[in-house]
Amino acid sequence: xIEANNLRKTYQMGSVKLDAxxxxxxxxxxxxxxxxxxxxxxxxxxLLHQLALLDEPTSGKIIIDGIDTVTLSDNEKTNFRxxxxxxxxxxxxxLKELTALENIFLPAMTAGKGNAQCKKxxxxxxxxxxxxxxxxxxPSELSGGQQQRVAIARALVNKPKILFADEPCANLDTESSKxxxxxxxxxxxxxxxxxxxxxxxxWHKKYAQRIIYLRDGIIEK
Amino acid sequence: xxxDIRVAIFMAIREIKRGNKGTVLVTIFIMTLAVLNLLFMPCxxxxxxxxxxxxxxxxxxxxxxxxxxxxxxxxxNPQSLQKKINAFNEVEGVSLQYSxxxxxxxxDKSLGRSITFINPIDEGSVTTLAExxxxxxxxTKLDTDEILIGSESAGTHKPxxxxxxxxxxxxxxxxxxxxxxxxxxxxxxxGIYKTKYINADYSLFLNNKxxxxxxxxxxxxxxxTIRLKKENTEYDFIKKLTYIGIGEDVFNSRDRAGLEISQIxxxxxxxxAIIAILVSxxxxxxxxxxxxxxxxxxxxxxxxxGVNRKIIIYSFIFQSVFYSASGIIIGLLILYYxxxxxxxxxxxxxxxxxxxxxxETGVVINRMIxxxxxxxxxxxxxxxxxxxxxIVEAMRS
Numbered sequence: 001x002i003e004a005n006n007l008r009k010t011y012q013m014g015s016v017k018l019d020a021x022x023x024x025x026x027x028x029x030x031x032x033x034x035x036x037x038x039x040x041x042x043x044x045x046x047l048l049h050q051l052a053l054l055d056e057p058t059s060g061k062i063i064i065d066g067i068d069t070v071t072l073s074d075n076e077k078t079n080f081r082x083x084x085x086x087x088x089x090x091x092x093x094x095l096k097e098l099t100a101l102e103n104i105f106l107p108a109m110t111a112g113k114g115n116a117q118c119k120k121x122x123x124x125x126x127x128x129x130x131x132x133x134x135x136x137x138x139p140s141e142l143s144g145g146q147q148q149r150v151a152i153a154r155a156l157v158n159k160p161k162i163l164f165a166d167e168p169c170a171n172l173d174t175e176s177s178k179x180x181x182x183x184x185x186x187x188x189x190x191x192x193x194x195x196x197x198x199x200x201x202x203w204h205k206k207y208a209q210r211i212i213y214l215r216d217g218i219i220e221k
Numbered sequence: 222x223x224x225d226i227r228v229a230i231f232m233a234i235r236e237i238k239r240g241n242k243g244t245v246l247v248t249i250f251i252m253t254l255a256v257l258n259l260l261f262m263p264c265x266x267x268x269x270x271x272x273x274x275x276x277x278x279x280x281x282x283x284x285x286x287x288x289x290x291x292x293x294x295x296x297x298n299p300q301s302l303q304k305k306i307n308a309f310n311e312v313e314g315v316s317l318q319y320s321x322x323x324x325x326x327x328x329d330k331s332l333g334r335s336i337t338f339i340n341p342i343d344e345g346s347v348t349t350l351a352e353x354x355x356x357x358x359x360x361t362k363l364d365t366d367e368i369l370i371g372s373e374s375a376g377t378h379k380p381x382x383x384x385x386x387x388x389x390x391x392x393x394x395x396x397x398x399x400x401x402x403x404x405x406x407x408x409x410x411x412g413i414y415k416t417k418y419i420n421a422d423y424s425l426f427l428n429n430k431x432x433x434x435x436x437x438x439x440x441x442x443x444x445x446t447i448r449l450k451k452e453n454t455e456y457d458f459i460k461k462l463t464y465i466g467i468g469e470d471v472f473n474s475r476d477r478a479g480l481e482i483s484q485i486x487x488x489x490x491x492x493x494a495i496i497a498i499l500v501s502x503x504x505x506x507x508x509x510x511x512x513x514x515x516x517x518x519x520x521x522x523x524x525x526x527g528v529n530r531k532i533i534i535y536s537f538i539f540q541s542v543f544y545s546a547s548g549i550i551i552g553l554l555i556l557y558y559x560x561x562x563x564x565x566x567x568x569x570x571x572x573x574x575x576x577x578x579x580x581e582t583g584v585v586i587n588r589m590i591x592x593x594x595x596x597x598x599x600x601x602x603x604x605x606x607x608x609x610x611x612i613v614e615a616m617r618s
Contacts, residue, residue, distance in 0.1 A: 078524065087526050097236050106232075154526065
């Protein structure tokens with residue numbers, strides 16, 4: 001599903017060059033639930049950003065679902081992200097002026113789905129994430145865990161090939177974190193959803209099928 | 222494209238409906254003020270310009286003025302020319318005038334004034350002089366020893382500058398006039414007129430039969446004024462006069478009397494319009510820019526999840542257009558249903574008459590289009606700046 005070869009990401013900090021990723025190569029199969037872990041500054045979020053097409057690697061190749069993504073233009077990448085990838089971020093990142101349901105179906109609407117179809121798909125997902133009775137609530141009326149569930153539902157609305165999650169439990173308490181991780185496990189098991197998640201919490205490890213450890217921009221194991 | 226607009230409108234509506242109500246209301250209020258700022262003063266200036274030109278027609282010159290060719294003091298064969306002009310179907314009336322400078326004496330006061338000789342009946346068919354009598358009566362065909370005096374010279378009927386008058390003449394009083402050729406004549410004041418057009422209200426009028434008594438001939442004119450049956454037909458009529466070759470200078474009286482003031486008003490209106498549009502575009506730009514900067518992170522996120530930049534930019538433009546359109550609607554309602562009726566009921570008193578707002582639909586449409594275009598620019602620029610940022614950097618901000 002994802003094939004990354006010799007990924008290198010170098011940041012120019014004034015006159016100093018900082019290599020965040022040093023020739024990283026990974027292969028993630030369809031249906032895998034993979035964690036990227038490592039200490040702070042190890043390059044795990046940087047790797048996720050490259051794999052998720054949110055940033056451009058300095059060099060290297062990323063092939064997703066058979067497509068060489070490095071050659072895509074900005075617009076093509078946006079379109080690719082819309083149709084083939086889903087995202088869950090650390091800070092929920094849902095629009096405060098939209099209800100839970102509207103936040104969920106926004107990407108479907110952007111993809112050109114009709115209003116009825118958008119609402120139907122949104123309602124299916126809001127039920128899956130356990131917020132059926134909160135569909136018309138604004139984010140300000142939802143807890144952090146509930147907002148993150150909305151973000152997960154939004155990430156799934158266009159049936160993505162891969163779901164990327166960047167420390168999705170960082171702002172949640174343990175109970176909420178558990179429920180989010182269990183939801184990921186359920187999605188992975190029931191829908192064969194490929195999930196790539198960044199985390200630094202050791203206790204999360206038990207939910208992963210495979211863990212990629214990074215240290216100083218290199219895969220440690 | 223259609224879908225991008227659909228999503229952008231969806232987002233913009235929710236942003237306006239569920240965003241900060243105070244910001245929305247204040248922005249619409251400022252846009253309303255911008256609209257009024259853009260239209261109110263120009264409407265007053267247009268009202269002044271219109272009234273000034275209208276008064277030039279009604280109180281002084283009619284629609285078309287004929288004057289001697291450059292270098293001549295008098296019009297050649299004026300009565301014959303008058304007959305020729307009267308033969309045109311579109312002509313309502315033609316009046317011959319001859320004006321001379323003279324000194325007017327009343328009691329212990331004296332003033333230098335222009336005395337205009339007219340045929341009272343002909344003059345009545347061109348200007349509103351006969352209807353402007355506020356005391357006494359208008360001249361008749363036979364009056365030669367009676368005079369009409371404007372209220373500004375008479376010093377009665379609320380003159381603007383009483384010190385520049387004869388200090389309070391009433392009908393029945395006598396004035397003495399000393400002409401430039403040395404002839405001195407005494408006239409009984411038959412009537413006092415007030416056209417409310419200050420330039421006209423300084424004049425004194427005598428029957429042109431009196432010309433013979435003073436200058437030895439009555440076929441003298443230095444101005445021919447013409448009233449047409451239909452408004453805004455001056456240029457066509459002037460073309461006809463030029464075509465028959467009358468041998469004198471012909472003017473559209475509105476242009477001649479109001480050209481300078483129209484040009485000044487035009488410049489003022491343009492400056493005011495530029496300032497008003499700059500104020501509105503800056504206001505919108507600041508509102509949208511602050512909003513966009515505050516949303517840098519969420520904009521990056523929605524771009525990350527696949528909402529393309531065009532949708533985000535369109536959404537900001539729709540918000541800007543909404544603020545602008547709301548300001549325009551409220552501003553125009555205030556203008557048409559509050560300010561215009563108020564100023565019709567309570568006009569400004571100006572030296573050329575009572576002035577109220579004059580709203581020209583063409584001007585309103587042009588300015589509102591300009592406002593909408595600037596609203597689009599004010600929405601586009603900040604949104605474009607924020608959406609072109611790097612997604613990861615913006616999410617970390």
